[in-house]
Amino acid sequence: xxxxxxxxxxxxxxxxxxxxxxxxxxxxxxxxxxxxxxxxxxxxxxxxxxxxxxxxxxxxxxxxxxxxxxxxxxxxxxxxxxxxxxxxxxxxxxxxxxxxxxxxxxxxxxxxxxxxxxxxxxxxxxxxxxxxxxxxxxxxxxxxxxxxxxxxxxxxxxxxxxxxxxxxxxxxxx
Amino acid sequence: xxxxxxxxxxxxxxxxxxxxxxxxxxxxxxxxxxxxxxxxxxxxxxxxxxxxxxxxxxxxxxxxxxxxxxxxxxxxxxxxxxxxxxxxxxxxxxxxxxxxxxxxxxxxxxxxxxxxxxxxxxxxxxxxxxxxxxxxxxxxxxxxxxxxxxxxxxxxxxxxxxxxxxxxxxxxxxxxxxxxxxxxxxxxxxxxxxxxxxxxxxxxxxxxxxxxxxxxxxxxxxxxxxxxxxxxxxxxxxxxxxxxxxxxxxxxxxxxxxxxxxxxxxxxxxxxxxxxxxxxxxxxxxxxxxxxxxxxxxxxxxxxxxx
Numbered sequence: 434x435x436x437x438x439x440x441x442x443x444x445x446x447x448x449x450x451x452x453x454x455x456x457x458x459x460x461x462x463x464x465x466x467x468x469x470x471x472x473x474x475x476x477x478x479x480x481x482x483x484x485x486x487x488x489x490x491x492x493x494x495x496x497x498x499x500x501x502x503x504x505x506x507x508x509x510x511x512x513x514x515x516x517x518x519x520x521x522x523x524x525x526x527x528x529x530x531x532x533x534x535x536x537x538x539x540x541x542x543x544x545x546x547x548x549x550x551x552x553x554x555x556x557x558x559x560x561x562x563x564x565x566x567x568x569x570x571x572x573x574x575x576x577x578x579x580x581x582x583x584x585x586x587x588x589x590x591x592x593x594x595x596x597x598x599x600x601x602x603x604x605x606x607x
Numbered sequence: 608x609x610x611x612x613x614x615x616x617x618x619x620x621x622x623x624x625x626x627x628x629x630x631x632x633x634x635x636x637x638x639x640x641x642x643x644x645x646x647x648x649x650x651x652x653x654x655x656x657x658x659x660x661x662x663x664x665x666x667x668x669x670x671x672x673x674x675x676x677x678x679x680x681x682x683x684x685x686x687x688x689x690x691x692x693x694x695x696x697x698x699x700x701x702x703x704x705x706x707x708x709x710x711x712x713x714x715x716x717x718x719x720x721x722x723x724x725x726x727x728x729x730x731x732x733x734x735x736x737x738x739x740x741x742x743x744x745x746x747x748x749x750x751x752x753x754x755x756x757x758x759x760x761x762x763x764x765x766x767x768x769x770x771x772x773x774x775x776x777x778x779x780x781x782x783x784x785x786x787x788x789x790x791x792x793x794x795x796x797x798x799x800x801x802x803x804x805x806x807x808x809x810x811x812x813x814x815x816x817x818x819x820x821x822x823x824x825x826x827x828x829x830x831x832x833x834x835x836x837x838x839x840x841x842x843x844x845x846x847x848x849x850x851x852x853x854x855x856x857x858x859x860x861x862x863x864x865x866x867x868x869x870x871x872x873x874x875x876x877x878x879x880x881x882x883x884x885x886x887x888x889x890x891x892x893x894x895x896x897x898x899x900x901x902x903x904x905x906x907x908x909x910x911x912x913x914x
Contacts (some may be wrong), residue, residue, distance in 0.1 A: 454749035462724055462741040464890060507706060507729060507740045551708030551730055564737050600706070 447561070460502055460604040466495035467600045468579045471539025474515075474593035479516040481523055481595065483582035490574045495519055498605035508600040509533055513540055513545030515593035525597055534564035535583070540593075547596070571603065648869050651855060653701030654743065656873055657718050658752075659824070661692035663851025663875025664753035664903035666789070666814045666830040668692075671772065671845035671882055672895050674808035674834040676795035682762040684913025688772075692752040692791040692905040694720050703742045716742025720749065756787060760913070766795030770812060783819025790814075793832070807911065808832045814851075824874065826851030843894070851875035876902040 470486035492499070500528065509532070517540040525533040533550065534557040542548065548555050570577055581597055640804055699721040703712040709727050716725035729738035737808075764766030769866035772789035791812030797803055809831055816824040827850055834843035853873040884897020885906075893911035898904070 454747050456722075456744060456748050458745055459744040459746050460724070461743040463743075505737055505741065506741055507738055508708070549708050551706075555852070559738070561732075561735065561737070564735075569738055604741070 458606070460606055461498075462604055463498060465498075465603050467598060467603050468493050468494055468577055469598040470579050470581065471594050471596040472581055474585070474589045474595065476591040477588050479585050479588050481521075481581065481585070483584035485526075485529075485578050485580040488577045488579065489572070490576070493571070493577050493601070494603065496548040498603060501574075501603045502606055503510055503604035504571045505602045506550075506564050506567065507602055508598075509556075510547050510558075510598045510600070511535070511543050512596045512598075513593070514545065514575060514596070515518050515590070517541070517593055518583070519557060519586035520536040521583060521585055522597075523562055523595070526578075526580035526582075527563050527567040527599065528578050529580060530560065530563040530566055531559060532560045532567075537586070540585070543593035543595075544581060553555060570587060571601070627854070631737070631799045648859070648866065648871055649704040650742070651869065652705055652871055652873060653716075653873075654718050655693065655853070655855065656701065657698035657720050658850070658874040659873035660698065660825055660855035660903055661694065661752040661905075662816070662853060663826055663849075664692045664877040664880075664899070664905050665690040665752065666816065666824060666826055666851055667812065667847065667849045667877070667880075668754075668905050668907040669756075669792060669897075669909055670812050670828060671759070671811060671830050671832045671847065671897075672834070672843055672884070672886060673796070673836065673837060673841055674797070674806040674832040674843065676766050676768055676793060676797075676806075676808055677763045678795070678798055679763055679768045681912065682768060684730075684911050686760070686893070686909045686911035687755065688758050688907065688909040689753065690905060690907040691753045692903050694750050694752055695887055695904075699745065701726070701747075706740050711738060714740075714742070717745040719746050720752075721745035722748070744839040747877070756789075757842075758789075758909075766798045768793050770810075772814070783821070784792045785816075785818050787816045788814070791828075805833050805835045810908050821857060822853065822855060824851060824853045836888070839888050841888060843882075843886070843895075843897070845882045846864045847882065849875075849877060849880065852879070878902065 440523060472481060472484050474481060517538055520537045521535060521540045522537050524531050532596045535555060538555045548594045550556055550559060557600060567577055579597065643843055671687040685773055686711035692753040699718055700715050702717050702839065703716045705712050705714055705727045711842045714725050714727040717723060723743035724744045726739045726741040732738050756772045756774055759771045770791035774787040776785040789812055791810060793810035796807035796809055813827045813831045828847050830845045832845040834841060855871045857869050859869050876906050880899045880901035882897050884895060886893060886895030891912055896908035898906050
């Protein structure tokens, strides 16, 4: 009987040692898929026609992370492909609100690896209201619409494209 | 099931679940794996390194007790071992890699045993938290990291006994299979030293722990053991060399990652330990407890039944 009691106490001790040690309110900061889109510039065109890409929560999150308590947009990157000696201007939108503009900058300066919002001087300051709006959309599990439009300083040769990537982090309460 | 509830269930629900907190982490693989898959190699390494240190130390605890090993005769003992590594302050935070362009390039944030995650401001708008980059919070708020396992000792042949630990947990639904096993042997040195005042033995053990194909821990230990018994009392000590490696294997979906295939080997920091302990032998029942000093300080204890 004594052995059983000792054994039970040991089992209880071992099985409860970690019981109160889990951080109930821990949040995991997860680098999510984000949103990105590539616009193929038609040969001969001088206009980058307004193009949008719509992303569902499962697409921009890349998984189901339970309750999302916070969202951060930590970078926007623009990369051009193809040889073009002229300049480019453009506007990037999130949920149809302009978040970033580029005014008459050399196309080649956006060649791979591209320009990052963080390190580049080629962008305007990001529109905080647009960032906030998209954060609210993500928190509410709403779709996110990435948009792009702009123009070139001269007609486009063949093989030009522009890729926009928006990188985000979510705090998930798993 | 909510992840936290699942942890609680795992930790409090059964002896098997007490194998370790990390087993709880791993058994919630469907959720935890999502977290891992979003992390790049550098940051996962920092976040998980304390688990490798503590789990590796625990895996090799509780191996050394009495060094008295008869030359022959049947011996069988069943032990329930409990070990706990002590979480140190420097295991609660690490230097995480900031995304490209952020300054500083590294920032201090929580490990799995830390508190709130740290953050690094975005250089283009340092005051705007919507543009910052943040590390995850710690998952466990604890100063000890426990492990429990059953152990069988069988002997004796030419002053040698075998030590076996084995815990198989089959795949249950989406939860992966978990297997812990150790195989060791101890050999009496005293049998070659007639009249030596204390018992001496040498031993070696190999251990493996796996959770699906996401986490594996493997390690080995070799020890020189000494003990002295007086009636029911036992004191013992040992010097042990050991090595353990925690391997994480997965494909990351972190857009910042330069390499999508992650195979991380986290070496346990404990490579040497000195152990001192004591025990009681009450006939069929054995009790023992010890303290282990090395890069990781840990304690272990157990209850054994046998003859």
